[in-house]
Amino acid sequence: MRLKGKVKSYIREKLNDGKVIHFSLFDPDKVDENQVYYLGKKLVEAGTDAFLIGGTLGVSQEKLDKIISSLTEFGLPTIIFPSNVNLISSKADAILFMSLLNSDDLYYVVGAQLVAAPIIKKLGLEVLPTAYIIIGHGGTAAHVGKARVIPYENIELILAYSLMARYMGMEFIYLEAGSGAPKTINPLAIKAVKSNVDDAIIIVGGGIRDEESGKLLASAGADIIVTGNIIEQDSEKALKIIKEIKSMRRK
Template identity: 35%
Template sequence: MKKVSKLLKGLSKSQKKGIAWLVDPEKETDLSRFAWVKGSGLDLILVGGSSTSSENFENTARSLGKVAGEIPVCLFPGSHLQLSRHADAILFMSLISGRNPEFLISHQVLAAPELARMDLEVLPTGYILVNQGELLSVHSVSQTLPLSNEDFEQVKATALAGKFLGMKYFYLDAGSGAGFPVSPKVISEVKSTVNLPLIVGGGLNSLEKIRTAFEAGADLIVLGNSIEKDPGFLAEVLDIKEWYNLSLNIN
């Protein structure tokens, strides 16, 4: 089994950067078209999304496991129904930016017994929705509002509470299809506050936005639709990652 915790902790400790691809099973992606994934330079593949349905989830996880090669596959579940043995790890998330008990703890309680029977690495993760006030599918499904990119203190306090509760990983998400990503100020403040592996996703649809997220302190950025629509975009993103990581070695 490929250790996702080792990957994330290694990135955070070394200040190197990683790239993850988020595959949404609800989009019924033809995974046979993604044979290029093996050896592509991706660091992680996430399976999941804002939907709470289990339809296609198992098949997608199984199919990705076959094409991933040495790239770890990690579950990014939208509910307790989205579990699979065909992965290496699971982001066991609590939506700490919201106050809906279903996503703070209820789905986690329902998932725990089955998860205990699976040979998956469990990563306790604080999941924080933060953007410019856009209401997207993830907010509709979770029945929560995002924190504001401008409210640095509230986002920092939320992350710090998650750390004190024992969460070891953090995911800042602007939401799929967001017009604006998580602000660099928020990324920087959260990273310096928790000093733990930080994943950032949502709205990262340009090279400039990706560079900004890396510079602000993101350890791993998550891409989705942009890769599916244009695999060439991934090559450009990986070049940025490589340049950044090489510059650390030089310095």
């Protein structure tokens, strides 16, 4: 089943039903092609809601296409998480159309988006307008994206960026601690964004490795929880996180 054009409403319906959403992130460079189906099946059975596909280093278009195709069989949305314009695929349903708002390089704020927009139009991918805000450790994405990383505890600044994003019309706010970050996003920052930014869908990711942190971030107001590394490193742990998140109800 293809979900092109229906991904945003799929997400909104789940949120309106009081559910917390989980996205499983696959890095095409890190995942073994032969394992994708087996791994995907377990994640789906545990209750994951969608697949994010992306990575910063070493991702080829060919591998990206292959991974998306293998995941399509599960009937869940496949969403590209792009690090650059070369990672756009007609095989996906949607793309996080991200602007890295706290980058010092205009390329990551509007440049890549300018080049990508006509390609996305031609391919007919659904667009999820996303403010990408990198906080704390930041990981590889911060380095490559030349992010002026926001300190973990600077809630005032995180809130100001989030408000700015929403006032500019962005619907998704991705609070990113960086892939493999030693510390997740500060729950107090999520609380502040949740209670002050109207009608935004808050995505939280980076460094989520156990069910307690997943629960804490979701309780603070995260609408969508992303896990990446833990799926590659300890899939059983990842399944536990998903089950925990999916047992929760949003306030």
